[in-house]
Amino acid sequence: MASVTDLIQMRRDMIKDTPPKPFLIGVAGGSASGKSTVCAKIMEQLGQEGVETNKRRVVIVSQESFYKELSKDEAEVARKGNFNFDHPDAFDSDKTLETLQKIKAAEIVEIPVYDSVNATGKSRSISIYPADVIMFEGILTLYSKEIRDMLDMKLFVDSDSDTRLSRRVIRDTQERGRDLEQVLATYTNFVKPAFEEFCLPTKKYADVIIPRGSENTVAIGLIVQHIKDILSGNTTSEIDGAIIDSSTRQRH
Numbered sequence: 001m002a003s004v005t006d007l008i009q010m011r012r013d014m015i016k017d018t019p020p021k022p023f024l025i026g027v028a029g030g031s032a033s034g035k036s037t038v039c040a041k042i043m044e045q046l047g048q049e050g051v052e053t054n055k056r057r058v059v060i061v062s063q064e065s066f067y068k069e070l071s072k073d074e075a076e077v078a079r080k081g082n083f084n085f086d087h088p089d090a091f092d093s094d095k096t097l098e099t100l101q102k103i104k105a106a107e108i109v110e111i112p113v114y115d116s117v118n119a120t121g122k123s124r125s126i127s128i129y130p131a132d133v134i135m136f137e138g139i140l141t142l143y144s145k146e147i148r149d150m151l152d153m154k155l156f157v158d159s160d161s162d163t164r165l166s167r168r169v170i171r172d173t174q175e176r177g178r179d180l181e182q183v184l185a186t187y188t189n190f191v192k193p194a195f196e197e198f199c200l201p202t203k204k205y206a207d208v209i210i211p212r213g214s215e216n217t218v219a220i221g222l223i224v225q226h227i228k229d230i231l232s233g234n235t236t237s238e239i240d241g242a243i244i245d246s247s248t249r250q251r252h
């Protein structure tokens with residue numbers, strides 16, 4: 001009669017041969033909360049030291065890739081800073097879900113790279129190849145239940161709103177060539193209200209909330225270690241539990 005340890009090892013050997021299903025992480029948080037930087041740091045720390053098997057492939061998918069294309073009138077309104085890019089309806093939720101399902105099924109997908117200066121996703125697109133870890137980052141990545149249910153880990157980057165506003169002012173005036181008055185008006189009219197109505201309420205769905213965003217090296221380190229443990233099968237997952245449970249049943 002094989003011991004429990006043998007059973008668990010046999011199971012782990014079986015699992016090791018099958019390519020791991022992509023591990024999907026949702027990273028939400030207010031505009032300029034540091035989501036992209038948190039993702040970059042996690043990716044860097046996962047990619048750096050090879051875990052047990054070969055180097056992990058980690059890719060970042062931005063929710064901005066799924067902005068609906070603007071009509072001519074909407075583009076005109078957007079140019080004046082009067083379009084609400086922070087509302088859930090600004091995103092194509094069907095296309096988002098379909099693309100994430102393909103990514104989760106380890107298919108190669110083509111996604112647009114959003115050009116926020118010209119507010120279009122038509123400038124260029126990139127291919128996302130099958131990866132071990134996919135980080136889906138954006139202000140409303142935890143908003144839809146269908147997407148939440150697909151995620152293996154949900155993170156919320158929780159930076160103070162004054163920090164986020166000051167970053168936006170610098171980013172939008174310097175990198176996106178907008179004037180200060182328009183940036184502040186857009187923030188007051190759309191970004192702040194939409195954050196409070198649609199983004200902040202999704203914090204309750206997070207598995208880990210990261211106060212202070214990318215400066216929080218302890219939180220990022222814990223998250224990276226947990227992902228590594230899951231990828232290298234070191235966690236006592238439900239599979240092990242099932243074996244132990246079945247063997248005790250046999251013992252009676």
Ligand SMILES: [N-]=[N+]=N[C@@H]1[C@H](O)[C@@H](CO)O[C@H]1n1ccc(=O)[nH]c1=O
Pocket residue numbers: 031064085086115116117118119120139186191
């Ligand atoms: N305006 N505004 N706010 C949104 C949102 O807060 C953030 C994340 O999508 O990017 C901003 N955003 C998005 C598309 C765009 O063309 N311009 C832009 O500034």
